[in-house]
Amino acid sequence: MSVLTTEIKKKLEQEVLALGGFRHQAKEGLRRPDLGLINQAFPGGLFPVGAVHEFLPENKEQMVASQGFLSAVLPALMGPDGLACWITAKRELYPPGLARFGLAADKLIFLELPRAVDRLWALEEMLRSTLVSAVVAETDAISFVQSRRFQLAVEASGGTGFLLRSPSATRSVLSTIASWKISAIKSRMPDGLPGVGFPGWRVEILKARNGRAGVWELFWEGNGFACKELTESGAIHRLKKII
Amino acid sequence: MQKTFVCIWFKYFKTDRLLIRQPDLKDRPLVLIRKEHGKMLISAANEQVLKQGVQHNTSLADARAIIPGLLSFDDLPEKATTWLKALAVYCNRFCPSVSLSGTDTLFLDVTGCTHLWGGDAPYLQAIRQCFAAIGYQLRLSMADTMGAAWALTRYGKDDLIVPPHRQMDAMLLLPPAALQLEAALLARLDKLGLKTICQLLQLPRSALLRRFGQVLLDRIDACSGQRMESWEPVFPPVKYQERLASLEPILTRTGVEMALQNLLEKITAQLKRDGMGIRQAVFTGFKTGHEPVQIEVGTQLAVQDPRRVFRLFEIKLEALSVEPGIDSFLLDIPRTDPVKEKQEKIWQGSAERNCEELAELIDRISNKFGAHRISRFLPDEHHWPERAYQKTNPLFGGEQVQWPSMDRPVVLLSVPEEIQVSVPVPDYPPLLFRHKGQVHEIIQADGPERIEQEWWLQEGLSRDYYIVEDKNGQRYWLFRSGNYASGSKPSWFLHGYFG
Numbered sequence: 001m002s003v004l005t006t007e008i009k010k011k012l013e014q015e016v017l018a019l020g021g022f023r024h025q026a027k028e029g030l031r032r033p034d035l036g037l038i039n040q041a042f043p044g045g046l047f048p049v050g051a052v053h054e055f056l057p058e059n060k061e062q063m064v065a066s067q068g069f070l071s072a073v074l075p076a077l078m079g080p081d082g083l084a085c086w087i088t089a090k091r092e093l094y095p096p097g098l099a100r101f102g103l104a105a106d107k108l109i110f111l112e113l114p115r116a117v118d119r120l121w122a123l124e125e126m127l128r129s130t131l132v133s134a135v136v137a138e139t140d141a142i143s144f145v146q147s148r149r150f151q152l153a154v155e156a157s158g159g160t161g162f163l164l165r166s167p168s169a170t171r172s173v174l175s176t177i178a179s180w181k182i183s184a185i186k187s188r189m190p191d192g193l194p195g196v197g198f199p200g201w202r203v204e205i206l207k208a209r210n211g212r213a214g215v216w217e218l219f220w221e222g223n224g225f226a227c228k229e230l231t232e233s234g235a236i237h238r239l240k241k242i243i
Numbered sequence: 244m245q246k247t248f249v250c251i252w253f254k255y256f257k258t259d260r261l262l263i264r265q266p267d268l269k270d271r272p273l274v275l276i277r278k279e280h281g282k283m284l285i286s287a288a289n290e291q292v293l294k295q296g297v298q299h300n301t302s303l304a305d306a307r308a309i310i311p312g313l314l315s316f317d318d319l320p321e322k323a324t325t326w327l328k329a330l331a332v333y334c335n336r337f338c339p340s341v342s343l344s345g346t347d348t349l350f351l352d353v354t355g356c357t358h359l360w361g362g363d364a365p366y367l368q369a370i371r372q373c374f375a376a377i378g379y380q381l382r383l384s385m386a387d388t389m390g391a392a393w394a395l396t397r398y399g400k401d402d403l404i405v406p407p408h409r410q411m412d413a414m415l416l417l418p419p420a421a422l423q424l425e426a427a428l429l430a431r432l433d434k435l436g437l438k439t440i441c442q443l444l445q446l447p448r449s450a451l452l453r454r455f456g457q458v459l460l461d462r463i464d465a466c467s468g469q470r471m472e473s474w475e476p477v478f479p480p481v482k483y484q485e486r487l488a489s490l491e492p493i494l495t496r497t498g499v500e501m502a503l504q505n506l507l508e509k510i511t512a513q514l515k516r517d518g519m520g521i522r523q524a525v526f527t528g529f530k531t532g533h534e535p536v537q538i539e540v541g542t543q544l545a546v547q548d549p550r551r552v553f554r555l556f557e558i559k560l561e562a563l564s565v566e567p568g569i570d571s572f573l574l575d576i577p578r579t580d581p582v583k584e585k586q587e588k589i590w591q592g593s594a595e596r597n598c599e600e601l602a603e604l605i606d607r608i609s610n611k612f613g614a615h616r617i618s619r620f621l622p623d624e625h626h627w628p629e630r631a632y633q634k635t636n637p638l639f640g641g642e643q644v645q646w647p648s649m650d651r652p653v654v655l656l657s658v659p660e661e662i663q664v665s666v667p668v669p670d671y672p673p674l675l676f677r678h679k680g681q682v683h684e685i686i687q688a689d690g691p692e693r694i695e696q697e698w699w700l701q702e703g704l705s706r707d708y709y710i711v712e713d714k715n716g717q718r719y720w721l722f723r724s725g726n727y728a729s730g731s732k733p734s735w736f737l738h739g740y741f742g
Contacts, residue, residue: 061717061740068653068742083601094655094739095620095632099646101653101742105620106644109637111608112616122608129604184742185716187687195689196710196718199742 017043017210030158031133033076035218036227038203042178042211049077051177052127052150052161056206058181059167065182065201067093070162072101072220074108074134077160082133085126087111087119089138101220116140127153127161136162140169147174179206188219198222202230245407249351250392251334251370252382253327256347258289260326261316263378272310275318276303286318290380320346329534330379331477336529336571337370339484340476348396350389352474359488363404371402376532386410389474390466394421411467415441422462428455483519483576485509492531492568499528499565499572503556506574507549514579520545521552523578528569536563540610543638544602545580551603555610598638605637622646626694627701628655628738650689650710652720652739659736662721666735669727672709676721678737683713691723704733710741718742 032047039045055070057063074084084107086093091112095105109132113119116139123137127150142163150161165171181204189197200219207213215230253259258273272295275287283303285292292313297306307313323346331341331349340352353366360366367383374381384395384403391410395403398417405413414421417440419432432455437443443451443463451459464470485506493499503526514520523541530536540555609617621644623633628651664673672688690709696702704725712718718741725733 061715064654064740064742065717071653071742091618092654092656094628094652096622096628096646096649097651097653097655097739097741099648100651104644104646105632106622106635106646108619109605110618110620111612112618113612118612122612125604125607129600131601131604183716184718187712187716187718189687194687196687196712196741199718200716 031077031079031082033073034225035073035203036225037229038205038214038216038218038227041205041208041214048177049160050154050158052147052154052163052175053178053180054163054165054174054176055180055182056165056171057167062181062183063164063167065184066164066180068101068199068220069182069201069203069218070136070164071098071103072225074136075102075104077134078107079133083107083109083131084134084136085109085111085132087113087122087126087135087137089114089116089119102223120146123161124149124153127159128157129159130157132157132159134160134162136164138164138166140166141172142174144172144174147176151175176209178208178211180204181206185217198226245387246352246354247357247385247387247407248389248392249338249353249367249370249383249385250344250389250396251349251351251374252393252396253330253347253349253374253379254382255287255289255380256327257287257318257323259379262289268314272313274303274306274313274315276315277318277320283315286320323347328477330374332535333373333529334370335478335527335535335573336373336486336488337366340474340480341478342474342476344389344393348393350392350474352476353385367402367404373531386413388466388468389472390423390462393423394466397421408468411444414466415439415444419443422459422466424459424462428459431455481575481577483510483513483579484574486571486573488571489569492570493528494565494568496560496565499560499563499569500553500557502569502572503560503574504549504553506572507552510574510576511547511549511552514576515547518581519579520547520582521576521578522546522580523576524552524556525575525577526556527573527575528563528565529571529573530567530569533567536565536569538563540606541578541614542602542606543609543636544599545582547582554603555606558607558611602638609637625697627697628694630697630700650741652718653742654740655720656738659722659738662735662737664721664735670707672711673721673735676711676719676735676737683711683717683719685711685713687712708738 030049032049035047039047042048055066057066078084086108091110098105111122113122119137119139123135126132126135154161183202185200185202187197187199189195198219198221200217203216203218205213217228217230219226257275262268272291273289274285274292276283277286285299285301285303285306288297288299292310295310297309303315327343327346331343334341334349334351338351338353338356342350344350357363357366360369363385367385371381371383382396382401384392384399386392386395386405387407387410391405391414394414394417398421399413419437419440420429421440448460461470465472487502487506493502521542522545525537525539527535527537538556538559540552546552605617617637618634619637620632621635623631625631660678663677665675666673672690673685675682675684688709688711691707693705693707695705706722706724708720708722710718711721719737720739720741721735722738723733723735727733
């Protein structure tokens with residue numbers, strides 16, 4: 001294959017991705033978190049922003065692990081002047097605890113909305129805004145159509161949405177860019193010292209649109225991630241029909 | 244300044260109110276009673292009863308002897324003011340300032356209002372019709388002073404409109420009781436044969452002062468307008484207020500929206516001239532024969548753009564019921580703030596143009612769900628975990644914020660949950676703990692971190708916190724309340740989860 005055809009092929013691939021909601025990926029200069037090896041699971045080797053991710057915790061501990069992981073991811077999306085929003089049914093998040101992951105709680109707008117319908121309304125409203133870089137929402141049941149609305153909202157604004165789906169709610173297939181499952185693993189202490197060290201997670205990508213699934217071990221080392229892939233699973237998913 | 248007052252006397256206020264709620268009692272003799280020294284006394288009666296010669300303060304037994312089929316109900320004297328206030332709200336469609344008097348009278352300061360209804364007579368007619376539609380019988384009069392208006396409703400001709408400065412002429416033939424004097428004084432006047440106000444006015448002022456005291460002169464002056472009477476409006480005056488009356492009742496949402504837009508444009512034009520912006524706005528719709536409907540919005544920053552305020556109202560307009568038609572609208576701006584040319588920065592480094600947009604976003608959310616649902620936090624200088632942060636305004640506060648770098652959990656339980664632990668050595672972290680029936684074997688632990696009670700805020704046991712990690716790598720924040728040394732066995736609690 002000549003250099004020219006490779007070039008053309010690359011360009012065409014970019015175009016197809018752009019049609020599939022990866023429009024922002026092509027743009028340079030967007031803030032995105034660096035998850036090390038995990039980035040390779042996504043097209044172009046870049047963490048998708050301007051899209052909606054979903055987290056599927058199975059119990060309280062996994063929920064907390066997802067919240068911890070997200071508080072490490074959000075600062076990279078927000079940058080020094082950005083702001084983010086966290087929507088919960090009942091706020092249990094402890095603002096001083098987020099600082100450990102570099103997330104300044106004073107740049108976080110908390111919404112406490114007991115009604116599921118209200119949370120979805122607020123989520124859509126926040127995703128539509130160009131001022132809010134990232135929105136995390138704890139959700140119960142969501143319909144496919146609703147998730148599609150969120151996708152449309154972020155496509156217009158460029159924000160990134162994270163749905164933390166409640167362990168007790170029924171899980172339906174949604175139009176999201178990736179499905180994650182985060183669980184805690186033993187922390188790592190340098191040089192085998194005793195005590196609780198850097199927090200670690202087992203990060204599972206169950207589904208990634210135009211990317212691949214996989215399992216990784218990820219550690220938060222105070223100012224960045226350290227990552228190791230556990231298994232080599234799944235070839236790159238073929239470009240699917242865009243939903 | 245020349246003033247004009249309307250006095251509305253609800254002659255059968257309490258019984259009318261009862262009849263509105265129980266229409267089947269109509270045309271029956273009806274009294275309200277109160278208990279006094281073991282006697283049942285009549286405190287209010289309707290027209291049928293009064294016509295047959297039964298007076299107020301007659302005992303119920305005597306009244307029953309005169310009118311055999313008399314119906315009696317308990318009086319609720321403490322409620323009367325509340326009810327009257329509701330009617331004052333109702334009157335707000337006629338004039339901006341309403342005041343209560345006693346338990347059955349309203350004063351309206353109608354200076355400069357009547358021409359909107361096409362003159363004094365149609366104005367009074369409108370008031371009468373409005374209350375007749377609900378079911379209240381009233382007596383009305385209009386005069387330059389409150390005292391004269393009151394006197395004429397009680398003792399004068401109904402619907403009397405006194406021309407400017409002629410109130411004393413209208414009162415000449417009324418009895419002295421029309422001056423709102425005490426019973427003892429009235430008895431003395433009666434004894435002396437002074438049956439009309441005319442007779443009183445013919446006497447020299449010095450003689451009146453000597454014989455009856457300053458009170459009588461004060462009341463005469465209040466009626467004539469020589470002396471100002473204090474005016475206590477039910478609603479404090481609002482500087483920015485606009486009203487819109489419509490010829491036909493508005494029944495559609497579009498109609499209401501148009502009215503609101505119209506009012507907002509008028510108000511914001513006024514505010515712009517004064518360099519002010521809206522912080523709070525109240526939109527009221529008045530209906531004939533029904534309670535008024537009201538919606539309210541608030542904003543974080545002073546807003547001058549009518550479209551922005553309209554968008555906030557839009558979310559709430561759905562809840563506004565228009566049935567059976569709104570015939571006049573009122574827009575109040577109880578809170579305004581000067582508009583700064585340059586808005587303050589919200590967060591350090593944030594672009595200034597974003598302020599307005601962000602304020603609008605937060606307004607939309609807080610107007611829909613309530614301001615308490617939206618929060619932002621700043622660190623607070625306390626070691627006690629529950630007090631280590633404080634809630635702040637979602638827009639302002641907190642430049643140069645530094646969060647302390649301590650190992651704190653991502654999730655903190657609002658109420659610590661008790662756990663069962665196995666601790667081989669006091670002051671060491673537990674080997675395992677049981678929470679909600681699940682046993683967690685502890686592999687790694689950090690601690691203790693002792694946090695003492697802040698005695699100037701709260702007394703109690705100190706806490707020793709441990710960060711523990713179980714076999715599965717899940718991290719928890721546990722604490723022991725108190726010490727082992729004291730002899731008793733201290734309790735352990737789970738307080739948080741680390742991410």
